[in-house]
Amino acid sequence: MKSKEELISELGQKISAEILKQPEVEIGADEALISSGLIDSFSLVDLALIVEHLYGVRIEDYELNAETFDTLDQLAGMVIERGA
Amino acid sequence: MDNFSTRLLRLSQENPSKTILNVLQTGQDDIQLTYRDLVQGAGKYTAALVHQNIEPGEVVILILQQSVDLFLSYFGTILNGSVPSIMPFLTEKLLPEKYRKDLVSLIEITRPSAIITYKEFAGELEVIRQENSFIKTVLYVEDIRDLPEEQSIEYRGLQCKEENVVLLQHSSGTTGLQKGVALSHQAVFNQLDIYTQKLQINAQDVIVSWLPLYHDMGLIACFIMPVLYNIPLVIMSPFDWVRAPYRLFQAITGYKGTLCWLPNFAYNFCAQKIRPSDLEGVDLSSLRAVTNCSEPMRFASHQLFLDRFKPYGLRDTAIATCYAMAENVFAVTQDGIEKPVTYDEIDLEILQKDKLAQKASAGERSVIMVSAGKPLENTSVRIVDEQGNELPERHLGEIVLQSNCMLTGYYHREDATQKAMLAGWFKTGDLGYLADGELYISGRKKDLIIVGGKNVYPQDIESVVNEIEGVHPGRNVAFGVFNEERGTEEVIVIAELEPGYEDQSQPISGRIRQQVTQSTAVALRQVYLVNGFWLIKTSSGKIARAANKEKYLAELAQTK
Numbered sequence: 001m002k003s004k005e006e007l008i009s010e011l012g013q014k015i016s017a018e019i020l021k022q023p024e025v026e027i028g029a030d031e032a033l034i035s036s037g038l039i040d041s042f043s044l045v046d047l048a049l050i051v052e053h054l055y056g057v058r059i060e061d062y063e064l065n066a067e068t069f070d071t072l073d074q075l076a077g078m079v080i081e082r083g084a
Numbered sequence: 085m086d087n088f089s090t091r092l093l094r095l096s097q098e099n100p101s102k103t104i105l106n107v108l109q110t111g112q113d114d115i116q117l118t119y120r121d122l123v124q125g126a127g128k129y130t131a132a133l134v135h136q137n138i139e140p141g142e143v144v145i146l147i148l149q150q151s152v153d154l155f156l157s158y159f160g161t162i163l164n165g166s167v168p169s170i171m172p173f174l175t176e177k178l179l180p181e182k183y184r185k186d187l188v189s190l191i192e193i194t195r196p197s198a199i200i201t202y203k204e205f206a207g208e209l210e211v212i213r214q215e216n217s218f219i220k221t222v223l224y225v226e227d228i229r230d231l232p233e234e235q236s237i238e239y240r241g242l243q244c245k246e247e248n249v250v251l252l253q254h255s256s257g258t259t260g261l262q263k264g265v266a267l268s269h270q271a272v273f274n275q276l277d278i279y280t281q282k283l284q285i286n287a288q289d290v291i292v293s294w295l296p297l298y299h300d301m302g303l304i305a306c307f308i309m310p311v312l313y314n315i316p317l318v319i320m321s322p323f324d325w326v327r328a329p330y331r332l333f334q335a336i337t338g339y340k341g342t343l344c345w346l347p348n349f350a351y352n353f354c355a356q357k358i359r360p361s362d363l364e365g366v367d368l369s370s371l372r373a374v375t376n377c378s379e380p381m382r383f384a385s386h387q388l389f390l391d392r393f394k395p396y397g398l399r400d401t402a403i404a405t406c407y408a409m410a411e412n413v414f415a416v417t418q419d420g421i422e423k424p425v426t427y428d429e430i431d432l433e434i435l436q437k438d439k440l441a442q443k444a445s446a447g448e449r450s451v452i453m454v455s456a457g458k459p460l461e462n463t464s465v466r467i468v469d470e471q472g473n474e475l476p477e478r479h480l481g482e483i484v485l486q487s488n489c490m491l492t493g494y495y496h497r498e499d500a501t502q503k504a505m506l507a508g509w510f511k512t513g514d515l516g517y518l519a520d521g522e523l524y525i526s527g528r529k530k531d532l533i534i535v536g537g538k539n540v541y542p543q544d545i546e547s548v549v550n551e552i553e554g555v556h557p558g559r560n561v562a563f564g565v566f567n568e569e570r571g572t573e574e575v576i577v578i579a580e581l582e583p584g585y586e587d588q589s590q591p592i593s594g595r596i597r598q599q600v601t602q603s604t605a606v607a608l609r610q611v612y613l614v615n616g617f618w619l620i621k622t623s624s625g626k627i628a629r630a631a632n633k634e635k636y637l638a639e640l641a642q643t644k
Binding site: 036037038040041042044045046049052061062064 | 110111323324326327328329331349353357359536570597598601602605607
């Protein structure tokens, strides 16, 4: 099982490369993803698909909002909780 | 002739228990509203407006999520003879201060008598109300929802004259909110009488929509038309759809949807982002028209959509197209009803060089243009040159139009209304050509970016960038570049750095992205920071958007 740090780093790289299309961008573990608009609403589905593909964990549609998770740290926490 | 209120009440008397609205909810059962439910629920809002002395003809602003509350308050306002105007709901990305600024710019020009919203905004709106004495009241849906049904309401909307303004339509953003398209009862009926014929509406039709009501495609085609022409509507919130696009297809399956309107990007979005497991059991064979409208239409997007959804029963002939604008109520043209859409493969070089849409010969670089169809029977379309002279077929020029369903004017903006007209013709600001009587849209003359079907004014973005430390004041530009993969435009910002800030590109670019998103809800594709004197200005000293876009694309091509 991967550590939280590993998940944060892996997710951060995927988001930079596949959603932002700027692999050189480094996203901090506590940087706001959704509320800041870094991930726009059209890319929320991509984020869910990335997590599902990497870890087999499904994030439900109604969970794709800043109240459920807004940072890599929180997202990694969710993935661990759901048994990645 | 009918007005909105006489039509709604008659339909309700004739079909009281017919379900007209099916409202999809996340994690809950769908809500079904019959005509009787709609009128009774709307009546509570009418009564509340009467109690607060809101008169016919006065504007009521609705700040509500796409929900039953919005639908009922909309028609409640209409039944009072008042004029509803929907303010896009605050998204979680927007800064409240910026949203307040947009709201104030809407209010100052529109001068509403009432605002209907949620109690969570009470604090802010009370302040705004005190500062603007023309606002007589702020009504909260929480106080109205559970009121007992009113027995004797005077529906003053019944007395509205057909030439009276019935509603206002605004685009989002500061600039859009300052230009409200005012439409009369007559104009809307003139449009929809013809449009329903063009669509060959029949008793089996069911419209399925996720489109926001603050946009003409959502408001007119997917709300007003179904309710006033007795076509059942299945509706969900755009907020829910963007997170769960498959639910649209499940709704089409469950309700046997026949008609749907989508902006071009949604064809790509749906084709690319839905899990196969979410499409189990989906059957799209009931669909007879999925109309592409409100942003540049792409042949490739249609193909993507067909390839992905044909295995689910989607028919080739279901793809349809439309060119529309709020100023003509909605549709100017429509194509693809019970027939395939026309495509026109033209020579790209001749198009760019000579502004001529000439059929491509083999081997030449070509582009497949998507026909928007023939103009509606009540709408005349012309292509004109810079001087306003009519151009022959296949010549590229500005699209101008004339119809019996034009806007009354931009509300309280006589200046903008006059500027938009040319000897009785409305200047669309769009570029295109006619071929065999069908209209093809090739570009835009006006400074507007359309992102995911949503209008974005570059000046709104530029004014945000202008405030950021390290950016040379007055020396930045925003424009759209089409992204073929996403099927929509994306926004690029170019800004000149102030002397002394050249080594701070990274943090400045981060601040620009964040500020723009929080102020306009638009995510930037790229922030391109340059040193002084990069940007091209016009002879009058203004930043030339088109010229700078060309320069940017040329530099981009070189670095590739």
